[in-house]
Amino acid sequence: MKVTQAVKEAKQPFKILSGENHTLKEPLVLVFGNRFALEDGNLFSEVKELFPGGHIVFGSTAGEIIEDSVRQGSVSLTAIEFEKCSFVIKNRNVSDIDDDHLLGEAILKEFPKEGLKHIFLISEGSSVNGSALIGGFEDARINHIGLSGGLCGDDDRFERTLASYNESAKEGEIIAIGFYGESLEITSANYGGWTPFGPERIITKSKDNVLYELDDHPALDLYKKYLGDKAKELPTSALLFPLSVRINEKEEPLVRTILTIDEAANTMTLAGDVPEGARVQLMMATVDDIVDAASVAAQYAMDNRKNEPELAILISCVGRKLVMDQRTEEEVEEVISVIGSRAAVTGFYSYGEMAPFTGQEACKLHNQTMTLTLFSE
Structure with a gap:
């Protein structure tokens, strides 16, 4: 697995933090950012110029997680090239089907089932019923396919959220990324502390x-x-x-x-x-409760893993961020202390987190939790 990470501050070009973009051929490119930044019509072409063959997924946030930091008002970029495994991306808009449960079913049914190990969802978060969406996936799920992800955010404004696949970010989009490969190990977990x-x-x-x-x-x-x-x-x-x-x-x-x-x-x-x-x-909850809970979530995600994670996608809740205020980065640092420093860390603060309870298979929609999805090849 090869990973390149970069950040973009207001009116500035992307700054590469790690990795080399020119060595990645057809990577999965996760772009998480402030809603106003994602509304910039030039952003998609800027990312496309960095990764011409990239499969680019956008999601608006209530704060961006990259490496060991939490940023506000920026855009984070994580490009991943899998060396042994593959992925397929499907997207729908909430306007396509006027029933979130049926929408979840319809999206999952579009995926080839052979070899499918996990689906990661990045969903619009302002109008969708997240638990109904997950329920649709669960009803159509077969062969122990894992499911995790999050609802996009808009800081604490609650005005509108944006997402997209291979186009400029827009309202109402639900992006599902399916991961395939025998050598791929993916675990997910969550914990709240409230x-x-x-x-x-x-x-x-x-x-x-x-x-x-x-x-x-x-x-x-x-x-x-x-x-x-x-x-x-x-x-x-x-x-x-x-x-x-x-x-x-x-x-x-x-x-x-x-x-x-x-x-x-x-x-x-x-x-x-x-x-x-x-x-x-x-x-x-208190700040200490939230930090301790992030550690518990990381421990759950690491339980029974065979390999050290190479990529960690962290989805935490905007409510946790408001409680922690200036100490927000502590929960990210706590996660890294548990999962190890080898993993490239990305993610965002959300309006809802998706993962199973520990020891269970069925995915649930959560709020006010730290949710991790860990990958290794």
């Missing part, structure tokens, strides 16, 4: 990822009551107090972040499904 507090309430009215009522009372009113003065800063302040959603006693609770609120309807739209009958609690 602690529930306050009373547990029952979801008494919801539809998909829209939450209407808790204990037969308007959910938004109750949430604002707990937030106090911070309610004026919604939906941004909701990132500091996500919801723990326990669907049944046999499964791990899922963490859900509020993406938007509707004052007129008194509802909250979350990044994934919140089914009626599920139990909900508010959550909170």
Whole structure:
């Protein structure tokens, strides 16, 4: 595996951090960046000039992870040439099929199944129901195919997110990268570190990822009551107090972040499904909790690996970044201390993370977690 990494600051050309772009023939090129930077019409041609044969995937972020640093307002680039393995990329737009579950099924069915080991998703994050999208993949999945990835971000603005494959970044795109090869080892894991507090309430009215009522009372009113003065800063302040959603006693609770609120309807739209009958609690975390959780996630991803990772894609949540503030890089440094310094590290801060719980096969949508996908040939 050969890897080249570069960064681009505002109005500056790409600066190569490691590797040589001219030695990579048809690499997978992951370009993560601030939404405003990705709106620059010249960016695609600039990347194409660096990697003429590259398969270029864009995704907007709430912060860029590259090497051991976290950047803001920049563009990060990681180009990977696999020496023994191959990949196939498929993309769809949410406007193609008006059902996120069916959209997930349709995308997976486009992939040749022989030799397919893992799919990594980079999805638009402002309108898609992430858990429904994953559910579609899970229903169509065969042969223990792994699934991980993340929802694109837009800092804490929640205005619009962008993604694309081999064209300028645009709204509504879902990019799926399928990896093939016997020698390819891919593991993924996640962990959050958030602690529930306050009373547990029952979801008494919801539809998909829209939450209407808790204990037969308007959910938004109750949430604002707990937030106090911070309610004026919604939906941004909701990132500091996500919801723990326990669907049944046999499964791990899922963490859900509020993406938007509707004052007129008194509802909250979350990044994934919140089914009626599920139990909900508010959550909170400290900086130390988040750093420790990043270490746990890395340890889970490293469990039972046969080879040291050569590439690590880190997807962390914008809510974690807001809590950590000036100490954000500590969780990235903690991950590197566990996975080793050999791996090229890239990734971004997201509106949702995708990975299985440790010891399980089925992928889930998470919020407020550190999620790792580790590759080696």
